[in-house]
Amino acid sequence: MNIDNLPKQYSPHETEVKWQKYWEEQGVFAAEAESDSPNGDASCRPAYSIMIPPPNVTGSLHTGHAFEESLIDILIRYHRMKGFNTLWLPGTDHASIAVQALLEKQLKKEGIKRQELGRDKFLERAWQWKAESGGTIVKQLRRLGVSADWTRERFTMDAGLSEAVTEAFVRLHTEGLIYRGEYLVNWCPSSQSAVSDLEVDNQEVKGNLWHFRYPLTDGSGYLVVATTRPETMLGDTAVAVNPDDDRYKHLIGKTVTLPLMNREIPIVGDDYVDREFGTGCVKITPAHDYNDFELGKRHNLPMINILNKDGSINENGGEFEGQDRFVARKNVVAKLESLDLLDKIEDYLTTVPYSERGKVPVEPFLSTQWFVKIRPLADSALQDFDQNNSPQFVPERWGKVYRDWLVKLKDWCISRQLWWGHQIPAWYTPDGDVFVAHTEAEALAQAQAKHGQEITLERDADVLDTWFSSGLWPFSTLGWPTQTQDLETFYPTSVLVTGFDIIFFWVARMTMMAKHFTGKMPFHTVYIHGLVRDENNQKMSKSKNNGIDPLLLINKYGTDALRFALVREVTGAGQDIRLDYNRKTDESSNVEAARNFANKLWNASRFVLMNLEDDLSPIPPQFIENPNLELSDRWILSRFHQVVQQTRQQLEQYGMGEAAKGLYEFIWGDFCDWYIELVKSRLQLQDDPTVQSSSPKLASRQVAQQTLAYVLDGILRLLHPFMPHITEEIWQILNPVEAEDNKHVLALQAYPEPDRNAIDPQLEEQFELLTGVIRTIRNLRAEAEIKPSLKITVILQTESDREQKLLAEGQTYLLDLARVETLTIQTSSPVSSEQTEEQTIVGVVGTVQVIIPLTGVVDIAQLKSKLERSLTKLEGAIASLQSRLNNQGYVKKAPLEVVATAQAELEESLKQQTILRSRLEQLTANK
Missing domain, CATH: 1.10.287 (Helix Hairpins)
Structure with missing residues (x-):
């Protein structure tokens, strides 16, 4: 066999680039919808599809991406090799807030404000940035060797997905499930946009609790209220007490004079007030607190907004107008203190919500926004989960988290005050009528039909929450609302692989949207993976600055090594993994061990290939029934098919980590360290001039070659989903073809199936005795410091006839691998008078005693x-x-x-x- 193309040293970078390019150029991973199949066989094969969790277009590869995409690629490659019509659809999310923040920073450096540039010019720059820099993470994902169908790559703002977003909005509005109204929302003063509850990071901070005196208007005294946000008092419209509180119930209906604003506000009674907390009196600011907002609606209180969109005080703040909210806070406290209305200040540990994107505290802000009426959608998804366990969660415990989210969901604010994103398909007449439509022409037709005259329309300036379009991802990427062949073939998808931190962000929104628009759950299974933790077992995050750039590790060790290292660390479904890393040297013990594994496989494969005949034909599966198979051959074949069975079972149950560990142990231990060593002497027989051409010994050599080729081919197939590049490279040398054939790639070969006739647990157990004896002899030699080149005498004693028979059958292996010259296998018996004079060293394997005489071998x-x-x-x-x-x-x-x-x-x-x-x-x- 010609191994000229297999260098002595494995070069991962050269190999990986070559195969990534070849796979993509040859369309190896292109999925086939039924109409695409030239032979019409796509419909005969079961479909298996996964949609990539779309990374932000502003993003760059991080270790979490590398981990997640490695898990997905294992599932995809495994099912492709099982014969499924497989689609892994890649793409990116437009990331409204992130892109807009990035562009505004660029404009700020140029001394330009977004508003001065104008919406159209701003969007031109956004699309230009997308074309030039927005594909960074896609290029990096390709370096992971993911077997995605890049011909189907989607972007959440491409034409097809934009059409789907518009259709979804119009339908929901027509059905009364989207409405517009003035409500409190989480407002980010940095991005000057509403953000969802789940885009808020609640942080515990040390603050203060200020107690202020609110004078009763009739001059009979005052009430003391406490607040952590003194500036909001400028918008107070009531003070509330519990109607059953004897201290205050006689004051209900009276008024207090709001300090600084000199405005009379009522004292109201409401069960919401906790009599035991603080003074029992609560200031009510309906426009800036969610609980106050609900109380305000119950008591018909005015709602006074005191903030501008940038977080400064507006004209409703009196003398504090124009001041930043935190500056105003200090000035309000100082003014009240000067008026002798500051009762006391307490240190207070409080939770402050921060905008994940803007990195500033958010404000409850009274604003007119678009909302999805969530309850009907959530209840429909909840019914599927309760009645059909759909989708099924792995691990199962995350299903309860998903269900809890669905139960407690509130209406979803979907409008964002940004320019980059899907602009809301709503148009307004000058007098405020709103028309929701697919196009401006359609809205204009509706307006003219209603008003009976020519009329001008202005489009809503807001865009939709990014998660609105992401919620449609499993089916919009396949062509919905058109019933395409892709949609027919690959939807519902098979599995969603994602982290637990976006079960509501994304998973619940997809199930609600999909069930409503398609009548089906978007995926059968949700596999929730854990987090990647650093060398100190800390969660990796930008705020901790403890992330590890996977490209550094790829450049140092190779893609396959990184992929295998990450997956092998998984100890169970959903468990976090740890990546040991030295930040001074950019070295990782996990990845280095995986690189060493790749080198071990390379060297072992090179040895095998050097010892195969050039004309060695493919080994048929029936080979395992060859009567000339020797003990070690039958053992490795049994171990191989046992591992095939275990690996398939583990992958079917999402046990990717367990499968990786099992393959590592079999390949490194059983195949490389044992079987190859056991057959070396048989491979050398052809060079022995004393061996005749018709000798059974040469037949033994041929059987060893066939076994090596058979098992190596199977190993490469088993390992391919985990380490695709190195396995493809070796497999091509093992299975050469004269003509170039884009289907002649390991990625498209059949995954091994277990042959239960080859599995012999008793033989494996017995063979463990042989390897255990060899290992013990080696250890005893090392302890006694016997020279490696010196052949020794070994006595094996056991009362078991079965063990004696096995040891006798495997004595060739004992002689070869343990450097034994004289081997005696006997029952345990009293030592002879001759042996009593000898010094020995003794070890035990099971019930076998291993005795090595030392006299004359070492200087005792x-x-x-x-x-x-x-x-x-x-x-x-x-x-x-x-x-x-x-x-x-x-x-x-x-x-x-x-x-x-x-x-x-x-x-x-x-x-x-x-x-x-x-x-x-x-x-x-x-x-």
Whole structure:
């Protein structure tokens, strides 16, 4: 076999770039809708589809992306190799707030305000930025080697998806499920836009609780109210007390004079007020507090907005007009103190909502916005979940979180005061009539039909919440509202892979929208993965500045190594993973171990390929029934098919981490460390001049070659979804074709299926005895410091006839791999008079005793002396460590990491002490 194309050293970067380019150029991952299939076979194959959780177009690859896309790619490649008509649809989200913030920063550097530029020119710049810089994360995702169908890449503001957004809005409005009204919303003064509840990050901060006196208008005294936001008192329209509070119920109906504003406001009674909290009197600011807003509606209170959109005080704030809200806060407190109306100030730990995008505290803000009436949509999705467990969550516990969200949902504010995004399809007449339509022409026709005359319209300036379009993603990307072949073939999708942090942000919105517009849940299963944590087990985040750039690791170790390292860390569905990382050197022990695994596979494959015949034909599955298979052949075939069975089961149950660990152990341990070593002597037979061409030994060599080729081919197929590039490279050398064929790629080959006839658990158990004996002989040789080149005598004693038979059958392996010259297998019996004079070293494997005579092999006295010196030195170190750790002063003063290191050293030293003493005891004992 020609291995000229397989270099001695594996070069991941060269290999990965080559195959990523080839796969994409050859359309290897292009899915086929029924009408696209040239042979009409797409409809015969079951569909399997996943929609990428669309990353923000402003984003760049981070470790969370690398982890998530690796998980998805494993599922996609696995199902493609199983014969599914597979679609992984890629794309990006337009990220309204992020893009607008980015562009406004650019304009600020140029000394231009957005309003001066105008909407049309601003959007021109936005699209220009998208064309030039908006594809960064897509290019980075390609470097991960993801097997997405890039011909179907979508963007949430491309023409098709924009049409879907408009259609969804118009339908919901026509059905009475979208309405417009004046309500309190979360307002971000930085972006000057409404934000949803889930775009708010609640942070606990140290603040104050100010107590102010509100004088009764009749001059009979005052009420003391407390607040954490003194500036909002400028918009107070009442003071509330509990109607059952004996201290205040006689005051209900009277008024107080609002300090600074000199406005009479009523005292109202309401059960909302907690008599035990604070003074029992609550200031009511309906335009700037959600609870006050509801109370204000119950009591028909005025709603006075005191804020401008940028967070400064407006004309309703009197002398404080124009001041920033936090400046006004200080000035309000100072003024009230000067008027002797400040009762006291307390330190107070409070929760402040911050805008995730704007990074500033949000304000409850009275504003006219568009809302989705959420209850009918949520109840429909809830019914599917309760009655059909649809969608199914993995792990199951996240289903309860999803259900809880659906139960407590409130109407969804979907309008945003931005320019970049889907502009709301609503037009207004000069007198305020609103017409919702697909196009301006359609709205104009509606307006003229109503008014019976020519009329001018102005479009709503707001855009839709980004999550509105993302909620349509599973079906809008396939062509909805048109019933396309893609929609027919690939919808509903198979699984959604995402993090738990957007179960409501995205998952619930998709299920509600999909059920309403298509009558079906958008996916069968939701697989919730965990977070990537840093070397200190901390969640990676921008605020902590502890993220790890995956491109650094890809450049250093290769894509396959990073992918495998991340997935192998998963200990169970939904569990967080830890990525060890040295920030000074950009090194990762996890990824380095995966890179070493790739090198191990490369070197083992190169050895196999060097020892195969050039004309070796493909090995048929029936090969496992070959009567010439030897013990080691039958063992590796049994192990291989056992691993095939386990891997398939684990992948079907979303156990990607368990599958990766199982493959690692089989490939590195069973195949590389054992089977290849076991057959080396058989592979060398052709070069032995004493072996005749018709000798059974050459048949043994051929069987070893066939077994190696069969198992290596299977390994490459099994591992391909995890490490696609290295496996494709090796497979192409193992399975060459003369003519270029874009279908002749590992990515499109069948995934291995288990042959239960090959699985022999008893044989595997017995073979473990052989490998255990070899390992024990090797360890005993090392303990006795027997030279590696020296062949030795070994006695194996066991009372089990079965074990004796197996050891006899595998004695060739024992002789080869343990460097044994004379091997005796016997029942346990009294030692001979000759053996009593011999010094031996002994080990045990199960019920087999392994005895190595040392007389004449090593200098016993010299070895004992060396061990005694080592033991003396070690015991001195142990005494020093124990003394240090028993000193409480040292333990209290020394850094924790120093104490921990000393404790670890002591534990390791004590283990070494036990081993050395055991060796000396064996050498001292006379037989």
